[in-house]
Amino acid sequence: MHIAIAGNIGAGKTTLTQLLSKHLKMEPHFETVEDNPYLEDFYADMRRWSFHLQVYFLNNRFRQILEIRRENKDIIQDRTIYEDRYIFAANLHDMGLMSSRDFENYTSLFDLMELLVSPPDLLIYLRASVPTLVKQIHTRGREYEKNINIEYLSKLNERYENWIKNYDKGKLLIVNVDNLDFVNNPEDLGFVFEKVEANIHGLF
DSSP: OEEEEETTTTSSHHHHHHHHHHHHHHHHEEOOOOOOOOOOHHHOOOHHHHHHHHHHHHHHHHHHHHHHHHHHHHHHHHHEEEHOOOIIIHHHHHHHSSOOHHHHHHHHHHHHHHHOOOOEEEEEEOOHHHHHHHHHHHHTTTTGGOOHHHHHHHHHHHHHHHHHHHOOEEEEEEEOOOOTTTTOOOOHHHHHHHHHHHHHHOOO
């Protein structure tokens, strides 16, 4: 089984991936953030580094998907390859932070990769408002995120909502995290676990 967790920056994807993997005894696959050689440069100069950053993410996500297929294990994945294309790269292009030439090159590469990609059995979307995202970003205290642009987060959220509204690649569970604290509140975590398990059982 392949479960993927989608959501904006600061929505809680990595934390839920960790918690769910332990609860369901599934292997977690995390997004490569700490070792990303472009991320800090990107937040300092988005226009200069947008294409490099997105190709790095796309490369790592595609490699991760091939590993998932090869291992044939029960997997929980932190973020999907679709978000790279339909949320982040598209948003950078629309904001004028990625040139049309670079975006077309990136899109062509994604289209080729997608031919070899199987969608997850269950997609969990963590829906969060911008104030919630900002609060959680500040709480985790990553230095390169401290000056993240609110407009950038807002535009990403709009893209996420449009993408989820039209998502048709498989089973979808939407979890609104604005009123949940699954890190510190066991009841909230139990609520999320119940929702996920109900959707998993519906796959069989």
